Every structure is written in structure tokens, then in C-alpha cells.
Amino acid sequence: MSKVNNQVKRHICPERLHDHVGDTFGFGDDLELNQFDGLPFSSRYYKLLKERRELPVWKARGQFLDALVKNQLVFVSGSARTGQSAQIPQWCTELSLSARFRHGTVVCTQPHPQRAVALALRVADEMDVNIGHEVGYRIPLKSCCSHDTVLRFCTDAMLLREMTSDPVLERYGVVVVDRAHERTLSTDVLLGLLGALLRRRPGLRAVVLLEPPLVAAQRLRSHYGDATSAALLCLEAPCPAQVVYAYHNINNVGGGGGGGGGCHSDDYFYSALRLVLELHRTSERGDVAVFLASTQEVEVAHSILQRESTRLGADLDRLVPVRLCAGQAELPPVPARDPAVSRGTRRVFLSTQEGEDLLWEVDTIHFVIDTGVEKSFVYNPRIRANSEVIRPISQCRADTRKQLCRPTGKCFCLYPEGKPLPADNAPRILESNLNSTVLFLKRMEIGGLGHCHFIHRPDPEGLMQALEELDYLAALDNDGNLSEIGVILSEFPLDPQMGRALLASCEFDCASEMLTVAAMLSAPCCFLAPPAGLVYEARHCHRLFHHPEGDHFTLINIYNTFKQSQKEPHFNVESWCQDNFLNPMSLKTAESIRSELSDILNRIELPVSEPSFGTQTNTLNIKRALLSGFFMQIARDVDGGGNYFMLTNKHVAQVHPVSGYGPTAHKLGLPEWVVFHEYALAENNCIRTLSEISPQLFIEMTPQYFFNNLPSSESKDTLQHSLERVASRNSQADPKPKKSLAVHREVSEETLYDRCVLQ
Incomplete structure (x- = not known):
């Protein structure tokens, strides 16, 4: 046993890291004790180890570890069956352990939550440790980690969110970005920040895993130029089917x-x-x-x-x-x-x-x-x-x-x-709404990090539009930096518009209801598509939840009924949802999201009022909160037949069939003015999740400079006349102008352009 202990001491000695690359990372193969928890290895460990050694990636183990010691950045190009996703994070953890975690632990990012959980479970099994201890995972709405965790799997988005409080990721010594070829929005932002991270932290190591073609890895490597040393490894591909x-x-x-x-x-x-x-x-x-x-x-x-x-x-x-x-x-x-x-x-x-x-x-x-x-x-x-x-x-x-x-x-x-x-794969950063991304980058500037060097720079028009919307939401100050409201919005894992509506609900004493709306809209659609023979029954069940004020209120009805039904004896969520043609996974997800958002409001000490859903005052306040964030998404029924004209882009759209104002509800009458949550240019060209508003309420809650920038239309003229009548009545009643609940700033178009530049 003394011989074993001496070997362990030699392997974890940082001074010998460069001198013994060949055997420094070989411990665990022949030792009886697990170097991570100090317990004897199980028989399953040796069985899995035998299988691991048969993987194509194992042939490059020594080459990879040598490259990781000598370079800050290592690219590995290999197909899915090589085993790189499970083995390389383990080897990085062994490297960190050999240096006594002097530079930090290891984090491995994945584009999708399911993949992060699956890999964490597999790697914990192969390392012969307990999940949630030495190996853990953190995905949206769920964390399985502890203070003992030395290898953490998470999504790209979760690591970016972690950077808002730790801009240089001081906790980690190695960052592994897996499946970089997917080119998701979060992956591209993370890759864009890596260069600055590595320059600021010479002890940090980064590993980027992606699949062939090789030219993609070479192009990604050249993107970082001479900013840091980078190595490229190509793994042998297994025989195809x-x-x-x-x-x-x-x-x-x-x-x-x-x-x-x-x-x-x-x-x-x-x-x-x-x-x-x-x-x-x-x-x-x-x-x-x-x-x-x-x-x-x-x-x-x-x-x-x-x-x-x-x-x-x-x-x-x-x-x-x-x-x-x-x-x-x-x-x-x-x-x-x-x-x-x-x-x-x-x-x-x-x-x-x-x-x-x-x-x-x-x-x-x-x-x-x-x-x-x-x-x-x-x-x-x-x-x-x-x-x-x-x-x-x-x-x-x-x-x-x-x-x-x-x-x-x-x-x-x-x-x-x-x-x-x-x-x-097409880079999603070129095809996505950049509002949340720009908000994050503005927050990172507050954190002291430098510029984001994108692999594919976003379309300037998309960036300008994102900056313009953040300015409308009062998230930017006169210098183009985050305002106090912008800092708070960056705390929410929500689209800035929804975050602004949630923030306004704290002012209008309807935070409890807006928490539900935000959670239900962030979760997958709660309505299940019924089988062919049960369409009428499904519509009847959904109609029971319908609220006359609109779809946002209908979602509150569904969630409240779901929570109330949970208190009944022998309640079964699967049966209840099946009877009501609702998606149980969606409602469970909404429940978790609502709890997370509520915790955030409590953490930043924003007031959450007692629920008062159903009262006239509460209904009006919910609409005010919605308009605080979604005043850019207003439509008017121009002919009484459900053809809604959108003031921002002058397009005409129908109501989505899932809406309570859908085709089956036309006989009940459609509202003239609505605020909607989503518009998609699809075959049916629909707006989705809408609620009735009044022109007067829209005028009250909309920033004046946004209203002035709306394109000319008959609907805008109608609103302008209403605005003039309200201004005339107010001037006659009180010569002193009243301060609006919305944030009003007179800004010229030239001034707006000057400060809406991403630094």
C-alpha cells in the first residue's frame, strides 16, 4: 500500500506535470483506490474501463493530454462514435487533479439539457463515483452538484449565465465546449468569449469538441489567430453503417x-x-x-x-x-x-x-x-x-x-x-432574435470583460434592431450602457420583453399573475393536439378554461386550476391532463419556471403582491404590465373578420387556431385592439397568445418616442386622435402635465443611432 501512496503523491505533484506526461495521467488504470473519492474501485469500473479502452478516442489519449499541457486551446475533431464526449472531460479532470485543482475544476458544456444529464450519468458511472458529488450537472430548472463536484456538465446557456457573476470563470481550470459544430446561439457566444478569457487567464485551458469535416475545425482554429496557442487533433473515425x-x-x-x-x-x-x-x-x-x-x-x-x-x-x-x-x-x-x-x-x-x-x-x-x-x-x-x-x-x-x-x-x-x-450547420447567431444576447453582452461589459469576437458576426441590422428594442424597454441609458432596469432584466432567464412585463407587474401589484403568465409562455405549449375523433371534445375542454379578456388570462386560469386540483385527494397529474387534453410536461415545467422566477424576485428584493386574479383592478393591471413589455406587439382588427393589422410592420395576420379568439370563437365577437406575444410567418401567418386592450391603455403605457416612430397607417391616425383628445382633457383639468407610468424620453433618430452601437 505504501508503494501505491507514493505513486499517488508523484502523480499529483504539480512540479512534475510536464516531466511525466506519459504516466502522470495513467493513474486509475492499475491502482486499487479511486483518486477522486479514495475508495476502492468496484468491479464495474474495471469492466467499463475495458470497454473505454476499445474506443477510437483512447488511441489519442497521450497525444491529447500532451497537447493540453502545452497549449491553452485544443480542438478535437471526431465523429460521434469515437467516445470523445465522455472520455475527454474525464482526462481533463485527471489533469486538474494532478495539479491539485490549482487553476480550478472542469466544466463541460452541451447544447441540449438532456445530453448534459445523460453524459453526467455515464461519466459518473465510468469514474466510479456518485452523481451529484464528484461529477454533477446543472441544467435549466435543475442542479445536481455539490461542493465536492470537480467535473460539471451544463448547457452553454447556463455557463453564460454563470459568467454574469463570474466573468472570467475563476472556478474552472478547464472549459470543454462539446458539440461546437451545432452552432447554437449560446455556443457561438461562448466561443466568441473564449479568446478574451484565455488571454486574461494564462492558466485556463479550453477544449473544443466538434465533428468532421476537418475544414470546420481548421477554420475555427484560425479564427483565434495568434491570440493564444492552439492545437488540433483528428480522431480516427469508426466504420460507417x-x-x-x-x-x-x-x-x-x-x-x-x-x-x-x-x-x-x-x-x-x-x-x-x-x-x-x-x-x-x-x-x-x-x-x-x-x-x-x-x-x-x-x-x-x-x-x-x-x-x-x-x-x-x-x-x-x-x-x-x-x-x-x-x-x-x-x-x-x-x-x-x-x-x-x-x-x-x-x-x-x-x-x-x-x-x-x-x-x-x-x-x-x-x-x-x-x-x-x-x-x-x-x-x-x-x-x-x-x-x-x-x-x-x-x-x-x-x-x-x-x-x-x-x-x-x-x-x-x-x-x-x-x-x-x-x-x-447554419450558425444560429445569424438567424435568431438577438435581444437577449445583446442584453447579456451589455451586462458582461459591466462585469469588466472585453469584446466578444464572434466567429460569424451577427447581421448589423439584427444588432441595431436588438439595441433599439432594449432602448424602447428603458434597458439602456443615454450612453448606451445598461440602465438600472437593464441590469435587473439581465437577471431573468426570459426574453427582455417578458422580463420588462414581469418587472412592471411589481409596480402594478400583479406580480403573482405575471409570474404565471411568464412561466406558461416559457414552457412548451400546454394544449395537446387531440386525436382525429376527439377534436370536438378537446375544443370543449379548452373552452372551459377560456377567459373573456384573452389568452394570457386563459393561461392563468389553466395554471390556477391545475394547482387547485393538486390539492384534491388521489390527484393524478397524468389523468387530469389527459381528461383536459393538456400537456402534463408543459405544466410541470411551468411550475418549475414559476418557482425559479419567484426566487429571483425575492433575491433582488422586488415585491410580490398577493394574488387577486379575477378582480377588475387586477385585470387592468395585468394588461398594463403586459403593455409595459409588449407595446411593440399591438394589432388591430381592421375589418371585424379577424384580419389583424400589426402597427409595427404593417403586416396582416390571422389568429392562431389554439387561441381562444381562434376561428371557432368568431361568433362570440373579436376584440378590435389586442396585444400579442408571438408572430410567425408560416403557412397560416398567425399571431399567437393575444389579449384585448383599449387604445387609451396603449397610449398610456407606450413610450412617446416609440409611438412617434411607428410607420404611418390608419390605425396610427386613430391612436393619434385618441392621444390628442386625452391630452386636451388633461390640459383642461390640470395645467401641469402628469408623469406617465411609462418611460418617456424624447430622442432623435440620429441620437438613438449614435448610442445604439455595440461596443
Whole structure:
């Protein structure tokens, strides 16, 4: 045992870090005690260690550790099956332990919460430690960490939020950014800040993990230039699965060869479902993963396959469709690693790109069907709206999906072989609303951090629009820095408009109700799409919750009823939601979000009034609070038929069918003026979640300089006449002008442009 202790002392000695790279990081392989908790290793540790050594990434272990010692920044390019996501964070933790965590612990970021949790559980198992102790995770609304945590998995957005209080991440010695090729908004911002972080902290190490093509890693490496030393490692790719393209004969799915026939891009959806049923009739075992473009397609496919599964012959296995989408991930009906899943049951996982990470935890997938398309929302700053875009997936994503079924499986690509696909995923920073990002960057300037060196600099028009909206919300001062209101808004994990409405609710004594509205709108949609035969029943149930003042009030009704029902004996949330055609996951998420927002209000000592929902005063105050944040989203019914004219962009839109003012409610009469939460340029061109307001209330709550900047229209003229009448009455009643509840600042367009520049 003394020999073992001497080896441990030698390995953790920082002075020998550079002299013994080869064996400094080899401890744990032959020792009896776990270097992280001091306990003997279990038999499972050695079993998993044997499996880990078979991974392609293990061959580059020594090369990676040597690069990490000698360079501040290391890029690793490898496919999903190399094992880099689970192994490299562990090696970084061993490096930090060998230096006695002199520079800090290790954090590994992921784009999606599910992936962060799954990796934390797997790594804790491989390191033979307890989850929540030495290894933990932190995702929105959930934290599983302690003071003993030396390796933390979190989302990119959570690490950015942590930077608002710790701008240089002093807690960490190594930052691992996994799946950088996804190019999410938070990932790009984090990568943009890395350069400044590394310059300010010479002891900090950063590791960026991404998938091929190699040119993407080389381009990312060159982005940092000579600002810091950077190394690039390329991992050996495992053998790909057998690939069958659309223009091959997919009817002979058991053989997987042949030419001629196939499907076309315009019917990829039904071609994918036909192929699922054809695969199920073969003798080959294994689950099926189907990648579709959107959540709506997943829902329709799930319904169709459920119906078709009842018509299959008794000699076939049971066909079980499983939805895997962001915010609506179902657990597999049997454990993912159970070998018995291949006998008697075939699962069909229906997923979009958002649910793709969950599939890597399923070991039984033998077939992959890739439609080759995805639905994305692209933000248009000119009209302040998202557009739905159906487009081809990237070559990077296509190659990743081909590896999902391992070399023994088959991947069916429902597009022609050789079809040109974009090389990389589209950077979301070029397609997203930048309001929250600009608010964060302004907050970081207060924290003392320098400029954000974006990989792809956002569109100047999008930046200007974000700065303009923050200025309208009084989040910026006359110098373009964050105002006191802006600092408070940056504390909320909300869109600035919703944060401004929540902040105003504390002034108007309706914070309890606005907490519910903010939580319900931040969670996934609570309304479930009913089966074909139950549409009328679902509409009837939803109508019972409808509030005459609008959809925001309807959401409060739903949440309050949900909370009240929880007090009943033998309450079952799943049954209650099923009876009311509501999404239980959405309501549970809203409950957690509301609790988090309430804690933030208490922490920054903002008053939360007692609930008084239903009174006339409370109703008026809720509308005032909503207009404090969403005065830029006002529409008027110009013909009494539900054609709403939006004052900001002069577009005309219909009401979304889910709304209480939807098509089925037209006979009840539609409000002339509404405030709405969301507008999307889709096939139906709808505004969503709207409530009735009066022109007088809009004038009272809207900053004067925003009103002056509205484009000319008949609706603006109507408001102008109302404004003049109110001003005339006020001047006759009291010669002293009254201070409005809104923030009014007279600002010329030139002055606004000068100070709305992102430094």
C-alpha cells in the first residue's frame, strides 16, 4: 500500500506535470483506490474501463493530454462514435487533479439539457463515483452538484449565465465546449468569449469538441489567430453503417442493394412511414430511428403508426412508436440497454434534430431513416417575426446520423446519393432574435470583460434592431450602457420583453399573475393536439378554461386550476391532463419556471403582491404590465373578420387556431385592439397568445418616442386622435402635465443611432 501512496503523491505533484506526461495521467488504470473519492474501485469500473479502452478516442489519449499541457486551446475533431464526449472531460479532470485543482475544476458544456444529464450519468458511472458529488450537472430548472463536484456538465446557456457573476470563470481550470459544430446561439457566444478569457487567464485551458469535416475545425482554429496557442487533433473515425440512398431500390430492405425506383423529396414523409412498415415485415431485428423535419410531422407520424400497428398480423412483433422531441421526450417503454427489446417489440423512434441527442443513449437501433430535411425558424428583424424554413440538413449532420446504427445496421437516406448538402450547420447567431444576447453582452461589459469576437458576426441590422428594442424597454441609458432596469432584466432567464412585463407587474401589484403568465409562455405549449375523433371534445375542454379578456388570462386560469386540483385527494397529474387534453410536461415545467422566477424576485428584493386574479383592478393591471413589455406587439382588427393589422410592420395576420379568439370563437365577437406575444410567418401567418386592450391603455403605457416612430397607417391616425383628445382633457383639468407610468424620453433618430452601437 505504501508503494501505491507514493505513486499517488508523484502523480499529483504539480512540479512534475510536464516531466511525466506519459504516466502522470495513467493513474486509475492499475491502482486499487479511486483518486477522486479514495475508495476502492468496484468491479464495474474495471469492466467499463475495458470497454473505454476499445474506443477510437483512447488511441489519442497521450497525444491529447500532451497537447493540453502545452497549449491553452485544443480542438478535437471526431465523429460521434469515437467516445470523445465522455472520455475527454474525464482526462481533463485527471489533469486538474494532478495539479491539485490549482487553476480550478472542469466544466463541460452541451447544447441540449438532456445530453448534459445523460453524459453526467455515464461519466459518473465510468469514474466510479456518485452523481451529484464528484461529477454533477446543472441544467435549466435543475442542479445536481455539490461542493465536492470537480467535473460539471451544463448547457452553454447556463455557463453564460454563470459568467454574469463570474466573468472570467475563476472556478474552472478547464472549459470543454462539446458539440461546437451545432452552432447554437449560446455556443457561438461562448466561443466568441473564449479568446478574451484565455488571454486574461494564462492558466485556463479550453477544449473544443466538434465533428468532421476537418475544414470546420481548421477554420475555427484560425479564427483565434495568434491570440493564444492552439492545437488540433483528428480522431480516427469508426466504420460507417451500410447506406442506402433514395434512388436505390428500398423495397428490398433486407438486401439493401439494387438501383432504380425510390422516393422523391416531395413525399419524403410518407416514404419514411412506408419504409418503417416494410422494415417491420422483414426478419431483421432492431429498433428504427426516423428523422423528420418538425414536431408537427412527429405527431402525425406517431398517430399514423399507432393506427397501423393495430392492423399488423399476429405473426409480427409489436410495433411501438416513440416520440423524441424537444420538450416532449418520452422514456422508452423498456430500458434502452435491455437485450429483450429485440424480442417481441420493435420501437420506432420519431425525432427531429432537437431530439437527436437522446437517441445516442439507445443501443438497440439497427435502422436509421433520414429524410434529409429540417424545419428551422429564421428571425427577420425588419418585421420582428420568425419564418418557418424547410431546408436540407448539413453534410455534418447527415454523416452523424449514418453512425447512429453502428456498422452492423443500415441507414436509409431519402435523398439522392451525391445530392449537394451544406457542409456545416447554419450558425444560429445569424438567424435568431438577438435581444437577449445583446442584453447579456451589455451586462458582461459591466462585469469588466472585453469584446466578444464572434466567429460569424451577427447581421448589423439584427444588432441595431436588438439595441433599439432594449432602448424602447428603458434597458439602456443615454450612453448606451445598461440602465438600472437593464441590469435587473439581465437577471431573468426570459426574453427582455417578458422580463420588462414581469418587472412592471411589481409596480402594478400583479406580480403573482405575471409570474404565471411568464412561466406558461416559457414552457412548451400546454394544449395537446387531440386525436382525429376527439377534436370536438378537446375544443370543449379548452373552452372551459377560456377567459373573456384573452389568452394570457386563459393561461392563468389553466395554471390556477391545475394547482387547485393538486390539492384534491388521489390527484393524478397524468389523468387530469389527459381528461383536459393538456400537456402534463408543459405544466410541470411551468411550475418549475414559476418557482425559479419567484426566487429571483425575492433575491433582488422586488415585491410580490398577493394574488387577486379575477378582480377588475387586477385585470387592468395585468394588461398594463403586459403593455409595459409588449407595446411593440399591438394589432388591430381592421375589418371585424379577424384580419389583424400589426402597427409595427404593417403586416396582416390571422389568429392562431389554439387561441381562444381562434376561428371557432368568431361568433362570440373579436376584440378590435389586442396585444400579442408571438408572430410567425408560416403557412397560416398567425399571431399567437393575444389579449384585448383599449387604445387609451396603449397610449398610456407606450413610450412617446416609440409611438412617434411607428410607420404611418390608419390605425396610427386613430391612436393619434385618441392621444390628442386625452391630452386636451388633461390640459383642461390640470395645467401641469402628469408623469406617465411609462418611460418617456424624447430622442432623435440620429441620437438613438449614435448610442445604439455595440461596443
